[in-house]
Amino acid sequence: QAQLVQSGSEVKKPGASVKVSCKPSGFTFGGYILNWVRQAPGQGLEWMGWISIQTGIPTYAQAFRGRFVFSLDTSVNTAYLQISSLKAEDTAVYYCQSDKSGPSYFFDFWGQGTLVTVSS
């Protein structure tokens, strides 16, 4: 079954950095784009931005410009989300989501989510 597999939960102190990984299982990234989505505790889904698998160029939603970095390592077919200068309000589940759209199809896969807890 095709899916995205994310790295495990993280607990970090304020000011630290964290790197979340996302790797496809059962399919390859080719032709897809990779989105990152945040869900704070008890809150809704928030689109953070996307990265082109073809070019590696990221696009960030306004609220996520600055401390958030999307990257790819094509040698290991893995995408990454790095958050620097962590704050308590960064505590959330972070999902990677990948989709590919054509005239008669839309393929959509999600990771299981990675809980990042920022606490002193």
Place this chain on the structure above:
Amino acid sequence: SHELTQPPSLSVSPGQTARITCSGDALPKQYAYWYQQKAGQAPRLVISKDTERPSGIPERFSGFSSGTAATLTISGVQADDEADYYCLSINITSTLRVFGGGTKVTVL
């Protein structure tokens, strides 16, 4: 700005029809997508491109869009449909996306 508005909650009895609306000024030019999220799980796509139902999604889920509003309809609601539902739109030109605030569907 690109915003989508959903009602926060909706209660429905089993067997009845649930209709969830998603409103946004950009919807006449953009497709709406609908996701179901059950507690502790990742979201699951239930409708793409306004009306298309992915493989494996029950026929009781349907979508419609007209003007500035998109609607997800769940016909013959079952207890298993209790979840949060989110709409999403994608701006093809700017590639930016936005989720609606989500609607919590409670099956009475």
